[in-house]
Amino acid sequence: MSIPQITPTLLSEGRGKPVLIAGAGLGTGAKALWIDAVPFLDDFQVVGMDLPGHGASPASTETFTMAELAAGVVNAVEKLRAAGDIAADQEVYYAGVSLGGALGLQLGLDYPEFFAGIGVICSGAKIGEPQSWLDRAETVRASGTPTMVTGSAQRWFAPGFIEKNAEATTRLLHTLQDADRFAYAHCCEALAGFDVREQLGEISTPVLAIAGGQDEVCPPHFAEATAAGVRNGRAAVVDSAAHQAPLEAPEETAKLLREFFLAG
Template sequence: MTVPEITPTLLSAGGAGKPVLLAGAGLGTGAQALWIDAVPFLADFHVVGLDLPGHGASPASAETFTVAELATAVANVVEKLRASGDIEAAAPLYYAGVSLAGALGLQLGLDYPDLFKGIGVLCSGAKIGEPQAWLDRAETVRNSGTPTMVVGSAQRWFAPGFIEANSEATTRLLHTLQNADRFAYAHACEALAGFDVRDRLGKIGTPVIAIAGGQDEVCPPPFAEATAAGVRNGRAAVVASAAHQAPLEAPEETAKLLREFFLAA
């Protein structure tokens, strides 16, 4: 195992003094495809997208990694962005991630408690699914490629009727899945298989907003409620119209929840 590389993508340029929001995309998705529709409603922030290894702009991982190693990769990105001047060293820093990237937010709260002033955990939880199911999926994708996941993911990711009403947005996200590196996708599945911080939530002191999609069968609203109740300073919210990709399905409502929570924090 080793710390993988994550490549940041500028989604919106902030002015001097603006807070910075790192926006993470989950398994099979990309930051540009997932977050770009929400960016206009996050005008208070300088928004930087983060892709998982082998997804979007990030290079493929060479070996298995843990969620804790992903957290170190994010901390490395922050250090590089500050050193290069791409984000101001004194700018307040926030994080929001979906699904695996939401779980990554909780890991960041545990391992880097002073890095972020607020964390958004979207369509996620302190444990997602069962380990063997993730290991089985990793093996399937390693052998047969990510296109084998497209049909099932489309069924899980979006609320009923969303694909038909929003073909451009859903096609954009599903293309990211189809183009993801099969081995990096498998590594991410293995990371999820080993992730369970339910008994450590009370150690997270960073303010956390846990947002669930009201129609999410992968991480339903009780996941968000448990996360918010478990951390020291948490709030749960539900985007009723969304399933598992809230920033794409309900960009304005999702952005509003993040913006109000972060700026209040």
């Protein structure tokens, strides 16, 4: 077990504004997933955080837990502060999708004072079953991430979205195809060990749980359970989206995050 290295990517300028850390899910990259939503998040300096072996982040060489992954994200933010890339006195928010959303809950548990607000998008306090994640890890280790492309395309997007948005979907699926197979497997193993349903009441950071109305992986009742379980939570549904709301409905997803995070 080890704390993985996470490489941030600046998605929008705006030093001196509140910072939004934008996290991505298994097989996706922060830039590919969030870039269409960035123009609607102009109140923030947006920084993408890729999972190990995805996008800009180097591949992990050892297995890691969700808690160790959360530590890697906090380390990356602290380095940005130390380097002056983000202002030390600005509030920092986090919003992540799928595995990235689950990571948000882990961040809320382990670093209760670090983030001013957390967005949990197309995610939940437990995703799938442990054995299915372990089986997928073994498949990808043996055969590579391209074996996941067809199934992921079916799960990720609402019906008809691929045909109408070829550039955006191709961009995201290329991230999956290019992801490091071993790091992808490590992420699967982290998800296999993730279940914080009984700990949600410990999370004091305000949480917005956003579901895709057509998401079969993490349906809307996942978001409702998350919002009801934390101390200060709200649930919302993006009706047109499946499992990748910032890509499928960038303006609506951004509006929900802006209104929740900046309400105070």
